[in-house]
Amino acid sequence: MVKVALIGAGKMGISHLAILGAHPNVEVVGVSDTSKMVLDVFGKYSSFPCFTNYEEMIKVTKPDAVFVAVPTKYHATMVRKVLESGKHVFAEKPFCLTSEEGKELAGLAKEKKLVNQVGYHNKFIGTFKEVKRILDMNALGKVVHFTGESYGPVVIREKAETWRSNPEEGGGCLMDYASHVIDLINYLLGTITSVKGAMLESIYSKNVEDAVFCMLELSTEVTGILSVNWSDETYRKMSTSITILGKKGKIICDANELKVYFKSHDCPEGYTKGWNIRNVTDLTDSVDFYLRGEEYSAQIDHFINAVQNQTPSPINDFYSAWQTDHAISLIKKNSIL
Amino acid sequence: MMDRIIFGDNQFFAVNHISDEKSRAQSIRFKDDSAIIQTLDLAIDNGVDTFMCTTHDRIENICDHIRRNPKRYEDFKMYPCMPYAHKYANAVTEMGYAGTLKHFVPGNFMGSLFKGGMAFLSKDYLSIMELLVDSEMKMFKGIQTPVIFLQNVITDLLLGLGMVDILAAFHVYVKKKYNAEAGFITMNLPKLLTALESRGIENPIICASINKAGFRMSGGIGAYEKALRTRKVRVMAMQVLAGGAIPPREAIEYVCNLPNIESILFGASSAGNIKQTVSLINEHSMQYEMH
Numbered sequence: 001m002v003k004v005a006l007i008g009a010g011k012m013g014i015s016h017l018a019i020l021g022a023h024p025n026v027e028v029v030g031v032s033d034t035s036k037m038v039l040d041v042f043g044k045y046s047s048f049p050c051f052t053n054y055e056e057m058i059k060v061t062k063p064d065a066v067f068v069a070v071p072t073k074y075h076a077t078m079v080r081k082v083l084e085s086g087k088h089v090f091a092e093k094p095f096c097l098t099s100e101e102g103k104e105l106a107g108l109a110k111e112k113k114l115v116n117q118v119g120y121h122n123k124f125i126g127t128f129k130e131v132k133r134i135l136d137m138n139a140l141g142k143v144v145h146f147t148g149e150s151y152g153p154v155v156i157r158e159k160a161e162t163w164r165s166n167p168e169e170g171g172g173c174l175m176d177y178a179s180h181v182i183d184l185i186n187y188l189l190g191t192i193t194s195v196k197g198a199m200l201e202s203i204y205s206k207n208v209e210d211a212v213f214c215m216l217e218l219s220t221e222v223t224g225i226l227s228v229n230w231s232d233e234t235y236r237k238m239s240t241s242i243t244i245l246g247k248k249g250k251i252i253c254d255a256n257e258l259k260v261y262f263k264s265h266d267c268p269e270g271y272t273k274g275w276n277i278r279n280v281t282d283l284t285d286s287v288d289f290y291l292r293g294e295e296y297s298a299q300i301d302h303f304i305n306a307v308q309n310q311t312p313s314p315i316n317d318f319y320s321a322w323q324t325d326h327a328i329s330l331i332k333k334n335s336i337l
Numbered sequence: 338m339m340d341r342i343i344f345g346d347n348q349f350f351a352v353n354h355i356s357d358e359k360s361r362a363q364s365i366r367f368k369d370d371s372a373i374i375q376t377l378d379l380a381i382d383n384g385v386d387t388f389m390c391t392t393h394d395r396i397e398n399i400c401d402h403i404r405r406n407p408k409r410y411e412d413f414k415m416y417p418c419m420p421y422a423h424k425y426a427n428a429v430t431e432m433g434y435a436g437t438l439k440h441f442v443p444g445n446f447m448g449s450l451f452k453g454g455m456a457f458l459s460k461d462y463l464s465i466m467e468l469l470v471d472s473e474m475k476m477f478k479g480i481q482t483p484v485i486f487l488q489n490v491i492t493d494l495l496l497g498l499g500m501v502d503i504l505a506a507f508h509v510y511v512k513k514k515y516n517a518e519a520g521f522i523t524m525n526l527p528k529l530l531t532a533l534e535s536r537g538i539e540n541p542i543i544c545a546s547i548n549k550a551g552f553r554m555s556g557g558i559g560a561y562e563k564a565l566r567t568r569k570v571r572v573m574a575m576q577v578l579a580g581g582a583i584p585p586r587e588a589i590e591y592v593c594n595l596p597n598i599e600s601i602l603f604g605a606s607s608a609g610n611i612k613q614t615v616s617l618i619n620e621h622s623m624q625y626e627m628h
Contacts, residue, residue, distance in 0.1 A: 011429055018497025022528065037435060041462060045500040159431060236351055236360070237423065257356045279355050281552050281580040290524035290555040291493045 002307050005030040005063035007054040007078060009038050012092050013069035019300050022289035026304060029061040058085050065307050073169045076101040083108050088115035088307045094179040095321035099329045102322035109318050115306040118321035120183040124295035126283030127258040131251055132188055139268045140246030146189055146224035148181040152238035154230035158204050172208030174328055178228040180240055183324040190220030192327035198334040203231040214331055256280050342618050344380040345604035346390040349373045355580040370398045379608050383615045389416040389602055397476040404479050418486040419473040442468045463506045484542060485511045486520040496529055505536040518542055525555045527564045540569040547574035549591040550582045565597045573600040585617055593621035
């Protein structure tokens with residue numbers, strides 16, 4: 001059994017906690033939060049030991065691993081403390097507010113040989129995993145261009161300010177929403193090395209951007225477009241997609257459906273010349289416990305396996321999350337030019 | 338007994354687990370409430386008298402229509418599924434937990450609780466749950482709602498957190514207040530059944546994905562089939578086509594041959610699909626009864 005403690009029982013924290021609570025190889029040894037009401041509910045209805053102070057929790061419960069699901073502005077301090085106490089860490093995204101902080105934490109985790117993972121769950125979605133497989137076998141030929149997009153209805157009118165509307169705290173569409181697409185581009189196509197024509201647009205928010213548009217250049221010399229808008233109510237929920245044009249074909253992929261076009265019969269097994277449609281139903285492995293999507297359980301399974309084997313995995317490690325933070329900082333810099 | 342065939346509402350609200358394009362097409366097709374009513378009427382004309390629906394804002398208009406035409410909808414029943422999770426999830430993002438409760442719990446209950454930061458009693462949390470159920474049930478006044486469902490995102494969240502007492506309290510409350518049976522939608526049937534049994538809830542109504550492909554059957558298709566064969570449970574099968582992965586005839590033959598499947602939930606937009614699915618279910622259900 002892996003002993004796990006969790007810091008921050010907000011929306012993502014509670015979701016992780018439910019999956020951890022049902023996990024056959026996990027014992028939840030502690031939950032810490034600053035909200036009295038949240039702790040009260042856990043105290044009354046769950047069997048998880050509750051704490052107001054996370055450092056005390058770690059000292060008392062001696063977990064093998066800690067989930068950090070607090071707002072991003074606390075990550076730098078808390079993740080560092082957890083690493084220094086010798087525990088494996090799963091942190092929520094985006095990783096850190098500045099690219100320097102993330103780089104240091106990635107270095108520290110590596111030095112301490114601790115398992116480290118960040119919650120960019122798209123990499124655990126069947127359709128995007130298949131895109132990675134197709135690209136890795138070079139079936140699309142030389143990639144010419146891509147478009148990474150994400151749209152959804154987070155801020156659809158002028159409204160009360162929360163931490164999400166504070167640029168100092170990691171609020172805004174760039175960090176909160178676009179980070180997912182940026183991370184996916186880094187993973188699938190190459191690391192983002194330069195940014196052109198970045199526009200951060202406010203639509204309903206006063207202090208932060210609601211949309212991000214820019215051109216990206218990757219380490220692989222591929223170029224493409226990023227278009228993200230969290231103020232689009234024609235989407236029922238967040239919808240992330242990527243279109244990739246190669247010399248031998250084209251991919252259009254979102255979390256539900258993968259459409260692949262091959263120009264010739266020279267294509268991977270199971271695919272044919274012309275359009276191929278594959279759905280998440282036949283690309284998704286079943287999980288032991290489901291909440292909101294297989295990918296949320298799959299990423300936790302991945303982390304717990306790595307902890308059990310004492311072997312850090314490169315998928316979603318701090319270093320890759322830092323590269324995403326770094327791309328975010330490039331976009332920010334370019335937007336004020 | 339629940340009806341054998343239950344009509345679902347995903348197609349009306351652009352919920353499509355397979356394709357974003359189809360989802361948009363549905364959103365366009367069902368823009369007007371009259372399009373929803375027309376399709377519902379098609380289902381009724383094919384002998385389907387139960388409509389299972391989310392407590393989406395637009396359902397209120399459908400309820401108004403049903404109340405205005407009591408003769409036409411004399412035998413019509415609705416199975417509400419609550420809560421419409423996106424409404425609350427967006428509110429939590431915007432207002433936090435406390436703000437969301439204040440916003441959705443009717444009356445002054447929350448106001449008086451939050452004043453002075455007094456300690457919450459267990460009873461208070463269950464009262465909050467009851468008030469939220471009441472606020473979601475308001476739109477169904479005067480309509481038959483013999484089963485009231487809890488959405489899977491809430492059922493499974495509480496299940497994972499081990500907060501099974503809240504599921505049990507929901508079960509008790511809908512019986513007491515609405516003389517209805519509680520139903521639980523889940524993606525984790527075997528685990529949920531064990532949890533409900535541990536609180537003395539016998540033979541519960543559970544709505545879960547049941548399909549030949551094993552899609553969204555967490556813990557594996559084997560564990561589901563075993564639970565259906567060996568335990569007391571009244572199951573409503575959903576996602577029987579696994580999003581189109583299984584041909585309709587094969588898909589329906591599979592669920593109809595399993596024990597303890599009381600109902601089959603399906604959604605469709607076209608007259609042809611509604612007719613075909615209903616007749617397939619009837620055909621295979623009859624075969625099963627004759628076994």
